[in-house]
Amino acid sequence: MTTNTNTFVRPLQLDSSDVLHALYNRPPRELSAHGIRYERLRQLFKTRFPESDPKFIVRAPGRVNLIGEHTDYNGYPVLPMALDRDILFTAAPSNGTTVDLINENPQFERRSFNATFPVAPFERGDWGNYVKAAVHGLLEAGLVSKSKAVGFHAAVGGTIPESAGLSSSSAMVVAAALAFLAANGVECDRNALADILARAERYVGSEGGGMDQAVSLLAEAGHALRIDFFPLRTELVPLRQELTFIVCNSLIRAPKSESVRYAYNRRVVECRLATALLSRAVTQRTGRTVKAERLSDLSSAQLGPAYPELGETARHAIGERPLSLSAVAELLAMTPRQVQREYCMQRDGTPLPEPPDGFRIWNRYRHIVTEAARVGLTVKALKSGDNTEVGRLMNQSHASCRDDYEISCPELDTLVSLGLENGALGARLTGAGFGGCTVHAVPTETVAEFLKKMDVSYYKGYVKREQARPFSSFNNLNDVMFSCHAASGADFWPVGEG
Incomplete structure (x- = not known):
């Protein structure tokens, strides 16, 4: 529709x-x-x-x-x-x-x-x-x-x-x-x-x-x-009535500050570099020129069955280790300055500074393609009422956001773990990351109990124990933890x- x-x-x-x-x-x-x-x-x-x-x-x-x-x-x-x-x-x-x-x-x-x-x-x-x-x-x-x-x-x-x-x-x-x-x-x-x-x-x-x-x-x-x-x-x-999605605020703000803006824009650049490297690799392996603006242009659905298995092609083209700007330039047969101008420019017209630990291109690529597959599978599970599968996919998503896209933080990880301990079928960070909220899939009949347990274990437990962390204050629990109603x-x- x-x-x-x-x-x-x-x-x-x-x-x-x-x-x-x-x-x-x-x-x-x-x-x-x-x-x-x-x-x-x-x-x-x-x-x-x-x-x-x-x-x-x-x-x-x-x-x-x-x-x-x-x-x-x-x-x-x-x-x-x-x-x-x-x-x-x-x-x-x-x-x-x-x-x-x-x-x-x-x-x-x-x-x-x-x-x-x-x-x-x-x-x-x-x-x-x-x-x-x-x-x-x-x-x-x-x-x-x-x-x-x-x-x-x-x-x-x-x-x-x-x-x-x-x-x-x-x-x-x-x-x-x-x-x-x-x-x-x-x-x-x-x-x-x-x-x-x-x-x-x-x-x-x-x-x-x-x-x-x-x-x-x-x-x-x-x-x-x-x-x-x-x-x-x-x-x-x-959305079926028997499953409720609950938001829990970590109380760690995710502002669009300079450091967070850099981290966010870095991942955008790393995905552009993944697109460039994979485009070149597919072109070299098939003898057919492939021009892609974004990673979805290099999906099997877009390229068709005539193209090689993309996962292995990407693994060989990118490699699993972080890459320096000069290493990326060598793989693309470009100069570092050309790579910066073509793929690393930010909205303000300046090139993204090279990360000290290198561009983590493989990890970003792996998150994007597996996360995209999880979207389709989650739609199917929601339509069929398979709430257990919805939860499993959300758990996989959080692990990928944490390990490959590296946008989680200790508080988000703690909320996810506590949510699963307290009865959620699945949980994951939601939003750009680096703070903010988690979303939990909870059987509707257990929502009241879940909310009480999360209040005790996170807001009255973890937050009070970790007072050195920069938690935001709140006056009303309903402002930071609430059931979602699709409007x-x-x-x-x-x-x-x-």
Whole structure:
């Protein structure tokens, strides 16, 4: 099934519990908090922008990725679901190009800029850059006229844990994009918008894929979403009630800091190098020129049966040891400078510095191709109700993320181990890694017991014992450990006066 909705405008009335249920996939008794949030933001808008009334509301959900980590930018599939935690904008068009933002969280200061192309960024790490990324990307793509762009005023709020690997940043980009489109009276195909926003988010400096934007826009309640790329295709995967996915926050923040940005971009570069080395090897072995932009272009499905067994070809082409820049250059019959210019450039136009321990190209390749296979197998297991198999595949995924892609940390590993001890069928880190969250597949009938055990063993146990670690604080346990309920994708709707 392919999701392809051409308009965001929906005749929604927020005082209807049926509408909130459709958005959040929760029973009426759990929806009052969402209604209160919407009204609180409306009142904040009227207080801070007294010259106008809010004209529309935008909502963009976060996501939890069930399996398929770092596969998206390599052209392989992913399997996320949208969360019932989201970013909200209560907004109205401005009288000119000004974009003016008030965040209900006081730690995020007011931000204002002009929607004129090109949009210069704030300092790196500033929350306003995610709004700028959306505005800059839509102007660059021509969806909004560079000469006639209208800005917007917005009161912004969110319930997605920050720096937790649950896509709060991409949800902000999606929400900002919908607000900018609404202010300019522009409608856009959701699939096309997902592609545009995947590119737009690179404005903040990370070389990511398109999963986060696609699931935030295209998800449907009660379903996970298998997403394939280049071109973007989606398949709704029903989630059965007998299995619940639970998120546990490690309390180790996964910010897009310089060190984490380097680690993330390093893996993107290592995958490019794997693509180049394998392309050359296949060409040499077959006598047929093979040009590939990403690893999925070198899959058996793309190349066909006439090509050699790719795993062994990759092993011989790459080797299992880390490679220096000069070693990679020799294998590609290039100079080191040529390799840097062709494969190692970052978003800011500088080459990625050579890792002191060498490029771990084989490990990255092995993770990507095995993780891609696990996505397909997990979809099959979910459809057939084989929850044990779902858990087994999640466990394999975590081991690969930890050992081959090297994006785990002691806290994530501890959460996975404790989750399995406390009754989860499977567990894995979720998101880009280096901190953030784990996701656990738990039989629904044992969820309450599982949550109690995890509270005792991790939050009241491990965290208190390891006080030297840089744990984030929290006030409400439900903010850091919660059951996932597959929500619908992003929405935009007009609101009345009042």
